[in-house]
Amino acid sequence: MRRKTREIFIGKVGIGGEHPITVQSMTNTNTKDIESTVRQILELEKQGCDIVRVAVPDREAAESIKKIKQRIGIPLIADIHFDYRLAIESIKNGVDGLRINPGNIGSKDKVKEVVSACKERQIPIRIGVNSGSIKKEILEKYNGVNENSMVYSALEHVKILEDLDYRNIKISLKATDVQLTVNAYKKVAEITEYPLHLGITEAGTPWNGTIKSSIGIGSLLLNGIGDTIRISLTGDPVEEVKVGKQILRTLGLLRDKIEIISCPTCGRTQIDLISLVNKVEKRIGNIQKPIKIAIMGCAVNGPGEAREADLGVAGGVGCALLFKKGEIIKKVEEDKLLDELVNEIEKL
Incomplete structure (x- = not known):
């Protein structure tokens, strides 16, 4: 039986609750190159991608979101690290979701400004913890990189948002190690009701990455854990969508083809x-x-x-x-x- 979670919406696409499991991808173009980025997103749409994410490393990339959004059909998430101003600018330009960890963007006032903008437009935030980016204090407290340090790192970020009365959240806990990833997701699934974004980070080339992702993501889905997935492959993002859709078909979670x-x-x-x-x-x-x-x-x-x-x-x-x-x-x-x-x- 699938784990019951809170329901959130990225644009018009529902995540969690009773909604179907969705497949996401991320562009590997320079977001400032609007033509290339739009072209790649449209290819992802053709393959059935439900949600797409773009990197927003600077203000020009954030400003490009407005023109990109005008030419695509699926919801767009801005991937932001450290600079809260890029989150605000992305929101102004019509982004549908944010991937940003509030503990990494500075003072409480900065976090509050981002949360206020998200509340105003009903924009969800994904808390994303990777095994390679856990802060030193958490690693020392939980004896290194393991499911505990990953889960409690994520929950630390979640608490910052909850203290601001914000719960429009989803969580990801990704590692390159399949067993570590599975353990972390199982643990967080017991603690919280937030929807979970599944993935094996930096899984590798299409051949190796497909196998690693299928084992890790597939085993979690078989246990009813997971609400949206992204297959991380070193290659064309279109392949990520193909693999993600096929994992869902194989598990009987998607019946759209022969x-x-x-x-x-x-x-x-x-x-x-x-x-x-x-x-x-x-x-x-x-x-x-x-x-x-x-x-x-x-x-x-x-x-x-x-x-x-x-x-x-x-x-x-x-x-x-x-x-x-x-x-x-x-x-x-x-x-x-x-x-x-x-x-x-x-x-x-």
């Missing part, structure tokens, strides 16, 4: 199943139907899997049986199998 089940093949397989599956994936990539397709190579598991799917293929000798809703509908020669299967998919 799910393909296919066997790994073995010596019993007598059709070119690998080629068939790859061609089917390409042909149906843009079809938005929440259906299940089983493409199996032989008579051992093939008929059973095929009957359980909306459409199924069970391979034979140079041919295959085609199943629909559990019933055999035809026997198809191998060279016609791709077209027959795609035709049946389009009919559903």
